[in-house]
Amino acid sequence: MTYVIIKGMAGRSDMFPSTCHVSVEQFYSSNMQKNQAVQNDVCLARRLQDNEEEERLRLTHQLQQLEEEDCEYARMIQEELRRSDEEAQRREEGDE
Template identity: 50%
Template sequence: MHVCRGFAVLEDGALAHNLQEQEIEQHYASNIEKNKLVRQDVCVAKKLQDEEELEAKHFSREHQQQIEELDSQYAKVIQEEIEQCVAESLQRERQDKVCFVFGLW
């Protein structure tokens, strides 16, 4: 009977040891898989970040071009208004000279 119990204890110990080794191997394999996924995720995240930065630069360039075009249009409108004011001023000046010469005041 003692021999059977001793053998059962040894079997239980061996079984516990095997289960513990399996658990350790599964944990190790799980860590390897997680690390692999993390490396892949880092690569994907870096790629997405690069794409977003490129898109942002492109958007910024387009936005800057739109601002420059608007500035150019505003400058053209202002220049035309200035030229019109100068022309009107010259015309009034000529009319004033004519009125002064002919004494129409």
């Protein structure tokens, strides 16, 4: 039978049979399982964080591309409007 030693309130050590408490082996095994679960959770959290960072970078790049395209479309529209205005002015001058 395995015994667990517990320090008593009066400063003495009392011995209790392990059947009354969790055995040292069970405690150790449980502690190792908890530690492994925490390590697995940390690995998973890092992987998720890396995935989120990759997604953030991808979306940032995509947003920059859309902004560049918007600027190019705005420039093209502005140029087309300028040409239309110049053509309208030439027609007005020709009609006079």
